[in-house]
Amino acid sequence: MTDTGRDRIRELLDAVLGDDHRDLDDMAAHAHVSPFHFSRQLTRHTGESPVALRRRVMLERAAWQLQHGETVTDTAFAAGYDSVDGFARAFSRAFGHPPSRLGSQADRGHWLPAPNGIHFHSPTVLYVDSGDPAEESAGDVVALMVRHDLDDIAALLEAAKGIDEGAYRRTRLPGHASLAWSGPEETLAAVLNHLVHEKRPWLATIEGADTPEFGDADDVSTLIEVHADTAPRWLALTRDIDRRGAWHDSIVDAICDPPESFVLSQIWAHVLTFSAHRRQLARWMLTEAGIPNDHLDPDPIMWHRHQSGGYL
Incomplete structure (x- = not known):
């Protein structure tokens, strides 16, 4: 089931969500293109800038980690924030409540609104919703x-x-x-x-x-x-x-x-x-x-x- 051509979804996973890809320059370097070209191409395909996509998905990952018992401090630094306060402000703006209130309440979910259906799903899986309501179900x-x-x-x-x-x-x-x-x-x-x-x-x-x-x-x-x-x-x-x-x-x-x-x-x-x-x-x-x-x-x-x- 491996596609012999380019797998754009995998490229998103690699370039946007790589642990070492903290900014646009890192992402573009991984994709071997200029930051301008990388940003324009990715935005055209996903409707979201690379930096915004990474920030959102990393916050989704943070919510998932908090639900699975990680501390706020460890989660904040794992998400690339320089301070717990900065992470808490970003998390509260995104989810409407501070990270300390999430805990193990998995029923809250961990996905944020997205223009492209790309969401963090687990440490090894990126979920990509088709986003096409006209797509026929299998019946x-x-x-x-x-x-x-x-x-x-x-x-x-x-x-x-x-x-x-x-x-x-x-x-x-x-x-x-x-x-x-x-x-x-x-x-x-x-x-x-x-x-x-x-x-x-x-x-x-x-x-x-x-x-x-x-x-x-x-x-x-x-x-x-x-x-x-x-x-x-x-x-x-x-x-x-x-x-x-x-x-x-x-x-x-x-x-x-x-x-x-x-x-x-x-x-x-x-x-x-x-x-x-x-x-x-x-x-x-x-x-x-x-x-x-x-x-x-x-x-x-x-x-x-x-x-x-x-x-x-």
């Missing part, structure tokens, strides 16, 4: 596919409870990997592990949380517990994105090297594509292991006709 078809995916994974895990340990970990597809970077998926245990965990890094990135460990415990009972935690969160996030018509919004994941931007609709298409592939692999492996799974119809039409619960 009910995505909700249906997501609900079917979650219910189908739960049904496959339930069926896998009837398999013995040796058959569960037997190599059935030597050398197989659904994605080159995701590791081998030669056994039913590995396929189900990927099915259950694949959404969790995306959830963390979008929510601004720490990237979760993939999970060494891949026994069926543990995977059922993890899926029970992940599934409602994934569905809630899907509904929220659809409600806001935000499928065209982007995130920048700075954990990637180099940082990559992802459109939310790309993420859901990626997850649904490879989840469907792995669910079919799991079906085949269950059948080969002698587990009856006639009730595990993979067709979302039949599921939609007969489902009587699940994550609805």
Whole structure:
């Protein structure tokens, strides 16, 4: 999903928000252009001057840090202010209250009004709202596919409870990997592990949380517990994105090297594509292991006709 051309969102992250880029000259030097040219180009693309953009996003970061337990003093200097008083005045003008009143009240939020939808989201993520209310949402078809995916994974895990340990970990597809970077998926245990965990890094990135460990415990009972935690969160996030018509919004994941931007609709298409592939692999492996799974119809039409619960 890496764009081989210039990634303007990543350039914003690098040039405007770099820790060492305290003023316009620093930003322009990083972008290898004159301050005048850098300011004109960035303002044209974002509707906000580089200095104003950095000041606003750094104040958003400061609010996020205060909500997560940082002191006002540490936050002030991390935001590039020379004094706590100067930071407090800027913060109060922006948010309407002093930083000392924010504390752990995360429900206050940490975003400020912006002309371009660019906001601080976490230490490694810059959120970019599309800002286009005319952009069509994905509609009910995505909700249906997501609900079917979650219910189908739960049904496959339930069926896998009837398999013995040796058959569960037997190599059935030597050398197989659904994605080159995701590791081998030669056994039913590995396929189900990927099915259950694949959404969790995306959830963390979008929510601004720490990237979760993939999970060494891949026994069926543990995977059922993890899926029970992940599934409602994934569905809630899907509904929220659809409600806001935000499928065209982007995130920048700075954990990637180099940082990559992802459109939310790309993420859901990626997850649904490879989840469907792995669910079919799991079906085949269950059948080969002698587990009856006639009730595990993979067709979302039949599921939609007969489902009587699940994550609805």
